[in-house]
Amino acid sequence: MEKEFETAELTVGVVGLGMMGCSIAACLLMAGHPVIAVAPVPGDLLTAGDRIRGHLEHSYREGLIRVAPESLWNRLLIGEDYGALKECLLVIECTLEDLAVKREVYGKIEAVVGADVLVTSNTSAIPISILQRETTHPGRFFGLHWAEPSHTTRFLEVICGDLSVVEKGEWLYRLAHCWGKEPTLVRKDIRGFITNRLMYALYREACYLVESGYATIEDVDRACRNNAGYWMTLVGAFRWMDLTGVAAYHNVMKDLFPTLCNSTEVPKLIDDVVRSGGRGVANGRGFYEYTPEEARLWVETFERFSYEIRELALRYPADVVRRQLKDPPGPTTSQP
Numbered sequence: 435m436e437k438e439f440e441t442a443e444l445t446v447g448v449v450g451l452g453m454m455g456c457s458i459a460a461c462l463l464m465a466g467h468p469v470i471a472v473a474p475v476p477g478d479l480l481t482a483g484d485r486i487r488g489h490l491e492h493s494y495r496e497g498l499i500r501v502a503p504e505s506l507w508n509r510l511l512i513g514e515d516y517g518a519l520k521e522c523l524l525v526i527e528c529t530l531e532d533l534a535v536k537r538e539v540y541g542k543i544e545a546v547v548g549a550d551v552l553v554t555s556n557t558s559a560i561p562i563s564i565l566q567r568e569t570t571h572p573g574r575f576f577g578l579h580w581a582e583p584s585h586t587t588r589f590l591e592v593i594c595g596d597l598s599v600v601e602k603g604e605w606l607y608r609l610a611h612c613w614g615k616e617p618t619l620v621r622k623d624i625r626g627f628i629t630n631r632l633m634y635a636l637y638r639e640a641c642y643l644v645e646s647g648y649a650t651i652e653d654v655d656r657a658c659r660n661n662a663g664y665w666m667t668l669v670g671a672f673r674w675m676d677l678t679g680v681a682a683y684h685n686v687m688k689d690l691f692p693t694l695c696n697s698t699e700v701p702k703l704i705d706d707v708v709r710s711g712g713r714g715v716a717n718g719r720g721f722y723e724y725t726p727e728e729a730r731l732w733v734e735t736f737e738r739f740s741y742e743i744r745e746l747a748l749r750y751p752a753d754v755v756r757r758q759l760k761d762p763p764g765p766t767t768s769q770p
Contacts (some may be wrong), residue, residue: 439612442467447547449539450474451482451512454556457584458491458528463506463612464499464585470519472511472528474539482501482512489585496741498586506747516542524609525659526578533590536560537568544570552602554578558630562595563623563678572597576606577620579627588747590615595623639694641701651721667747684768708763 442472445468449458455471456477463486464467471486473479490503499506519525523544528534536555543553554576555565566575577593590610594603603619610617620627626634640654649657665674675683707720714720715729724732751757 437611441612442468442525444468444609445470445522447472447522447525448528449479449516449519449525449543451485451696452528453485453748454580454582456482456485456499457489457582458556458580459510460486461613463490463509463584464493465718468509468521469511471510472516472519473512473514475537476514479512479514486510486512486558489583492737492741495497495587496745498741498744515555515558517546519543520546522547522551523543524552524554524606526556531557531559533560533564536565540565540569548732552573552576552606554606556580558626561625562593563597566595573599574602576603577623577627578591578606578610579629581629582736583740586744588614588744589629590617591620591629592617592629593620593627595629619743636668637704638697638701640701642695642697645703653770665741668750691735 440643447470448455448462448471451459451473452470454476459469459471459482462489471482473482487503487507490499494503496740525547527536527543529539529540532597536557540553547553549571552574553569555562556578557565558579561717562575562577565577566572568574572595576598579593581587581589591612592603592607592610594600600621603621603750607617613642618628624631636658637741640658643649643654644651651724659719669677703721710719712719715724715732718724718726718729
């Protein structure tokens, strides 16, 4: 994509500095933006700076950025003052999945930014068409659905609500390429957007298989790792069916679909975990049990993996075949 943006001249606001808000802020800094980061929860100010600085320093060590982290850090302003957002051309809300909380935050944002400033939400649960009705200018409101860790993944969904001006969404889509993303523009709002609808169908079937005694939690995880986990970094569902035989999938669907779980209830398996206070690695109790050392190592291992898989994935971008058609690799010589 041709260069269209001078990110150094485009200040972006991030409201909400939990785990994902910090990685979003880091991603924007790495792309060259000045960033105004506002913490609606004062306690987040105790950890946000260290988190963001840590992301920048780790990304520098891994070669994601080549400029000194300190120079990027100097483009960041962290605080509680919404008034600082008046300099922004784009604001990303990244707060709790609670409509009342978001409504209050939008009011504070709109009180200080101009009517032409784009306001977006990192929600993954509330439809954009509902959220934008809580704003004064719904046409400039969009969803920006990120994945954690936001500064390493290629994933981003740009979601239009019923009242969004699609041309502004297309502008966001183009800008997202500056953030190291291969974004998707969702032109028609639907709860869960694209990836969550796909993934939660998988989560539901995974719970069903365990609850019904067909497999253990370990079995299901192993199957995901060694099948879909093997090819999904290169291709998506439709390209995979093309590569491996569309007719076979058509044939299997006729008999398999009637047997899949279609319950509208939260699975008992996850309900029991949450009701008993389990929060996964955060407190050592989830679908698996973790010692503090195991939990720490899983978090560190996932972080290390996210950098390494990114490096591999960038060698196979979405247009990898188109590039080869345009510029075929030279002939190889066989060894005697």
